[in-house]
Amino acid sequence: MRLLVVEDDPDLSRQLVAALSEAGYVVDAASDGEEGHFLGDTEPYDAVVLDLGLPVLDGVSVLEKWRRDGRTMPVLILTARDRWTDKVAGIDAGADDYVAKPFHMEEVLARLRALLRRASGHASSELSCGTLELDTRSAKVTVAGSAVKLTSLEYRLLAYLMHHQGKIVSRTELTEHLYDQDFDRDSNTVEVFIGRLRKKLGADFIQTKRGLGYRLADPGAP
Numbered sequence: 534m535r536l537l538v539v540e541d542d543p544d545l546s547r548q549l550v551a552a553l554s555e556a557g558y559v560v561d562a563a564s565d566g567e568e569g570h571f572l573g574d575t576e577p578y579d580a581v582v583l584d585l586g587l588p589v590l591d592g593v594s595v596l597e598k599w600r601r602d603g604r605t606m607p608v609l610i611l612t613a614r615d616r617w618t619d620k621v622a623g624i625d626a627g628a629d630d631y632v633a634k635p636f637h638m639e640e641v642l643a644r645l646r647a648l649l650r651r652a653s654g655h656a657s658s659e660l661s662c663g664t665l666e667l668d669t670r671s672a673k674v675t676v677a678g679s680a681v682k683l684t685s686l687e688y689r690l691l692a693y694l695m696h697h698q699g700k701i702v703s704r705t706e707l708t709e710h711l712y713d714q715d716f717d718r719d720s721n722t723v724e725v726f727i728g729r730l731r732k733k734l735g736a737d738f739i740q741t742k743r744g745l746g747y748r749l750a751d752p753g754a755p
């Protein structure tokens with residue numbers, strides 16, 4: 534899953550990017566509202582962490598512009614602790630949730646997990662597909678109860694497919710959600726990682742739809 538952090542405080546931005554990367558997300562960062570708006574407008578993020586007090590263009594305006602242009606990704610806003618009016622303005626502008634500063638990183642992570650799973654229609658933080666299970670809190674994967682060790686890229690790929698299971702996901706879409714904006718993208722590498730995942734999980738979970746992409750499904754389902 535690929536996230537955007539829009540935060541002008543360099544220390545806080547660094548902490549957020551580090552914690553989110555550590556949690557297995559691909560993260561891009563912007564330090565003002567204009568850059569943040571541009572990235573959110575042009576790149577396909579799975580969720581955004583948006584500070585409201587931003588230089589050049591404030592967070593509420595950024596969010597209003599995205600929503601007006603039909604950008605529907607979940608947005609978690611960061612608000613000043615005692616400014617309830619900020620929360621109201623942010624939620625009215627289209628925010629899905631908020632965290633007040635100063636916050637515990639664990640709370641941001643938990644709220645993002647909730648936004649991501651709701652956006653993909655899942656109610657629990659444990660995603661399953663037949664005997665394949667992925668716990669989005671611990672980033673652990675098991676098949677029939679046995680732990681499967683994945684690299685961070687394999688995990689990201691599987692997490693994206695698990696959040697979109699049953700749907701056909703194109704190679705381009707996967708590439709866009711697996712790498713940050715600066716990565717030299719080569720969609721052939723996705724094929725390589727799909728191959729490795731199949732080796733580790735068993736071949737049947739990920740189907741290839743020729744010319745269209747991949748589909749994760751329970752091989753035991755009728």
Ligand code: CA
Pocket residue numbers: 540541542584585586587
């Ligand atoms: Ca700020």
